[in-house]
Amino acid sequence: MDKNLGELEQLVLLALVRLGDDAYGVSVQEEIRSRASRDASFATIYTTLARLEEKGYVESYQGEPTAERGGRSKKHFIMTKAGKQALQRSLRALRTMTSGLDAKWDTR
Amino acid sequence: MDKNLGELEQLVLLALVRLGDDAYGVSVQEEIRSRASRDASFATIYTTLARLEEKGYVESYQGEPTAERGGRSKKHFIMTKAGKQALQRSLRALRTMTSGLDAKWDTR
DNA sequence: CGTCATATATTCTACAAAGTCGACTATATC
């Protein structure tokens, strides 16, 4: 278990961490777009989320309808413990690979 | 131009930065294995290196035979300017996504 | 009310790109 995370999977999981209870398809896309300057269609985001769920790295639950002005209800996502571990493992790998490099490369 | 880097592509490019002139298939594999605790076969490393070269993110040149004790000569790899930019872009995305998170998540 | 215009959100289908590696090939030295 505990395979390697793809690059987008990392970003999506990080978005979940940042968004907490507000994490759902649209907000995840927006977070990744604005923060990471990384563009991905809804379909791409949802596909990734679905795959992460299959792997047991995230769980989802249905939210109530938007209240204000129509539209389908949100599907919220939350990272699981396994997801957290996988993400940390991934970030750790990057960190050790970047640490000690000179200013241009050291990402901290 | 300047597509997104995959997760392994990032690690391989970082290995090139770390290894400098000593970067070639075997040393890249070793660096990634020991530093990032990430296992990948030679074939995987070479495939990735070849794809990075196609994209113009690395260049290669043939080294002299090993001198000590037989064996084929090494194919050295070095990151191009475009590769450097792509890598920095990738790392920047991760950095902005992790920055500001609490201690468990802040990777620095 | 019934249904349509409109807004919001998610899923389907299908293909491209990246990751993976066992087996094989190439090239040196002794």
Add this chain to the structure above:
DNA sequence: GATATAGTCGACTTTGTAGAATATATGACG
């Protein structure tokens, strides 16, 4: 040729990608 070192091939799995279609909610209006 035995042995060591390095690189390539072929083939398949997993991730990334998005256009188009679908689902569901509200408000408007005759």
